Amino acid sequence: MMAHRIDALQYANWSEKIFRQMREGGVDAVHVTIAYHEVFRETVLNVEAWNRWFQAYPDLIFHGRTGDDVRLARETGRTAIFFGFQNPSPIEDDIDLVEIWHQLGARFMQLTYNNQSLLATGCYEDDDTGLTRMGRQVVAEMNRVGMVVDMSHSADRSTLEAIEYSSRPIAITHANPADWHPARRNKSHDVLKALTDAGGMLGFSLYPHHLKGGTDCTLADFCTMIADTAERYGVEYLGIGSDLCQDQPDSVVTWMRNGRWTKAMDFGEGSADNPGFPPQPGWFRDNRDFPNIAEGLIDAGFSPDEIDGLMGDNWLRFFDRSFGSADG
Amino acid sequence: MMAHRIDALQYANWSEKIFRQMREGGVDAVHVTIAYHEVFRETVLNVEAWNRWFQAYPDLIFHGRTGDDVRLARETGRTAIFFGFQNPSPIEDDIDLVEIWHQLGARFMQLTYNNQSLLATGCYEDDDTGLTRMGRQVVAEMNRVGMVVDMSHSADRSTLEAIEYSSRPIAITHANPADWHPARRNKSHDVLKALTDAGGMLGFSLYPHHLKGGTDCTLADFCTMIADTAERYGVEYLGIGSDLCQDQPDSVVTWMRNGRWTKAMDFGEGSADNPGFPPQPGWFRDNRDFPNIAEGLIDAGFSPDEIDGLMGDNWLRFFDRSFGSADG
Numbered sequence: 001m002m003a004h005r006i007d008a009l010q011y012a013n014w015s016e017k018i019f020r021q022m023r024e025g026g027v028d029a030v031h032v033t034i035a036y037h038e039v040f041r042e043t044v045l046n047v048e049a050w051n052r053w054f055q056a057y058p059d060l061i062f063h064g065r066t067g068d069d070v071r072l073a074r075e076t077g078r079t080a081i082f083f084g085f086q087n088p089s090p091i092e093d094d095i096d097l098v099e100i101w102h103q104l105g106a107r108f109m110q111l112t113y114n115n116q117s118l119l120a121t122g123c124y125e126d127d128d129t130g131l132t133r134m135g136r137q138v139v140a141e142m143n144r145v146g147m148v149v150d151m152s153h154s155a156d157r158s159t160l161e162a163i164e165y166s167s168r169p170i171a172i173t174h175a176n177p178a179d180w181h182p183a184r185r186n187k188s189h190d191v192l193k194a195l196t197d198a199g200g201m202l203g204f205s206l207y208p209h210h211l212k213g214g215t216d217c218t219l220a221d222f223c224t225m226i227a228d229t230a231e232r233y234g235v236e237y238l239g240i241g242s243d244l245c246q247d248q249p250d251s252v253v254t255w256m257r258n259g260r261w262t263k264a265m266d267f268g269e270g271s272a273d274n275p276g277f278p279p280q281p282g283w284f285r286d287n288r289d290f291p292n293i294a295e296g297l298i299d300a301g302f303s304p305d306e307i308d309g310l311m312g313d314n315w316l317r318f319f320d321r322s323f324g325s326a327d328g
Numbered sequence: 329m330m331a332h333r334i335d336a337l338q339y340a341n342w343s344e345k346i347f348r349q350m351r352e353g354g355v356d357a358v359h360v361t362i363a364y365h366e367v368f369r370e371t372v373l374n375v376e377a378w379n380r381w382f383q384a385y386p387d388l389i390f391h392g393r394t395g396d397d398v399r400l401a402r403e404t405g406r407t408a409i410f411f412g413f414q415n416p417s418p419i420e421d422d423i424d425l426v427e428i429w430h431q432l433g434a435r436f437m438q439l440t441y442n443n444q445s446l447l448a449t450g451c452y453e454d455d456d457t458g459l460t461r462m463g464r465q466v467v468a469e470m471n472r473v474g475m476v477v478d479m480s481h482s483a484d485r486s487t488l489e490a491i492e493y494s495s496r497p498i499a500i501t502h503a504n505p506a507d508w509h510p511a512r513r514n515k516s517h518d519v520l521k522a523l524t525d526a527g528g529m530l531g532f533s534l535y536p537h538h539l540k541g542g543t544d545c546t547l548a549d550f551c552t553m554i555a556d557t558a559e560r561y562g563v564e565y566l567g568i569g570s571d572l573c574q575d576q577p578d579s580v581v582t583w584m585r586n587g588r589w590t591k592a593m594d595f596g597e598g599s600a601d602n603p604g605f606p607p608q609p610g611w612f613r614d615n616r617d618f619p620n621i622a623e624g625l626i627d628a629g630f631s632p633d634e635i636d637g638l639m640g641d642n643w644l645r646f647f648d649r650s651f652g653s654a655d656g
Contacts, residue, residue, distance in 0.1 A: 045424075048424035096376035096379060097372075100375060100376060104428065
């Protein structure tokens with residue numbers, strides 16, 4: 001049987017078209033971002049929007065909460081949608097909102113987006129002071145209820161401390177090795193070594209700013225990078241986290257980068273000359289192109305079992321052990 | 329086997345002492361009020377407080393969501409706590425919050441407290457205009473997700489329209505027949521007839537203002553009233569909803585009555601001379617006294633099966649068919 005296919009990060013401008021493309025690409029589960037800078041009540045509004053989509057398209061999607069929901073998705077020909085935050089703003093200053101959010105189905109939370117948060121330091125700050133006092137308490141609470149610590153946008157020391165402090169494996173849902181492409185959002189060897197040594201997962205990003213050569217990166221380059229990473233850290237800790245932002249207007253990347261925290265314009269990984277979303281590589285336009293990656297992995301020399309793991313089964317094992325309460 | 333024992337309304341000043349008294353009284357499930365006038369975020373804070381109690385006293389209480397949780401409570405010697413609102417304030421002006429609240433475990437919502445709400449008219453208003461436009465939409469949404477319409481504090485026309493409009497049986501969780509004691513909060517024959525004809529449930533209140541003779545009402549009077557009501561409407565539609573407000577300071581009854589809607593003082597069922605909580609009758613001080621009611625029902629001539637129903641099994645059947653989604 002084909003592996004379960006999982007994408008560990010997307011933030012598309014959701015529509016029936018995209019849900020149908022998930023089915024075309026055989027994608028059984030997607031971790032979707034439901035908050036960048038939104039506070040609690042605003043993030044609840046985003047859940048409400050998802051609840052309306054679940055009601056409108058019950059034959060295409062449903063709200064996923066457990067690893068078994070990925071299996072149910074496969075069995076029923078649908079895609080399980082898992083909620084996550086790219087910033088801890090939805091818990092505001094209230095640690096008890098971690099459990100409330102777990103009850104509402106959130107399964108991933110980044111301790112920071114690009115900036116300092118109440119919990120840790122983002123990868124664009126000048127100084128990284130590691131986990132804050134509240135950060136340590138919130139990691140313990142996330143461990144207790146079964147919400148995954150995601151450090152995709154965090155700075156190195158904060159990430160290393162989260163790996164060390166967390167009693168359960170953490171994730172970097174969408175980034176690539178900095179040794180391959182030294183983007184600020186890509187991850188150092190030290191981080192990837194500590195992450196995978198602790199049983200954590202890396203999701204390879206297909207966002208052009210994270211790719212060597214950007215939009216022109218070839219499928220072969222991408223899959224060779226995966227092969228090199230597998231050799232260094234172990235194939236079982238690796239999966240896909242595409243960071244696909246399909247059909248979003250450029251105003252959305254401006255919101256991601258600027259939220260409500262600045263009056264000057266922040267261009268993040270872009271620049272004044274190139275402020276918008278970069279075009280996707282031709283071999284990964286959207287969810288329909290997941291089979292291209294599986295083919296590229298064959299050419300990169302992976303075995304069928306390894307490809308099954310990379311395309312989703314590694315994430316599925318991680319989902320199985322991450323989303324339940326620590327008491328079992 | 330003894331019936332499952334259910335109290336369909338309490339709003340105590342919760343403590344370990346009270347949770348232990350629930351066990352002493354053999355109470356398997358309690359519907360607890362988590363909002364009087366609180367808006368969405370404030371009510372979430374109340375859930376957070378309950379989550380801390382569930383974590384602190386896992387051997388005494390847990391969060392109930394289904395009828396089977398009442399059975400689990402009995403099997404494990406604990407009390408299942410079901411959440412409900414006495415006012416629709418926790419959904420504010422947002423119908424999609426009904427589903428959010430169901431996800432967070434709320435299972436009952438009154439369409440009004442004493443005043444006009446966005447949904448219907450409360451029993452203290454001069455004019456009752458029935459269900460509002462939003463009220464009809466919200467009843468349909470509550471029917472869809474499995475949240476019980478509770479009309480305990482609503483005016484007659486609004487209650488009759490809710491019974492008529494709701495596709496699923498509704499409840500009056502805590503009130504007595506006005507024919508027995510004509511308090512404003514007690515219910516007319518027309519309402520009780522329509523309620524029970526549609527399969528709905530009445531929970532008998534032990535709040536002194538709802539009792540003939542108030543605090544001095546005897547157990548025999550109370551149980552004779554139950555017998556008369558059973559004869560008129562059918563014993564299977566009846567249970568207990570004690571309205572127990574144990575250990576609350578009088579500031580809480582002031583909050584219940586006044587919320588943030590008035591600058592003058594409203595005394596509700598009390599008066600300037602008698603503004604506080606009235607003392608409970610000696611035979612129903614708190615959860616430990618549920619066995620007294622069961623004994624009183626024997627003396628009132630009920631059969632063992634009927635007593636099982638009145639003490640909780642009627643509510644349990646209602647829970648079984650009310651808390652799941654309408655799609656099954």
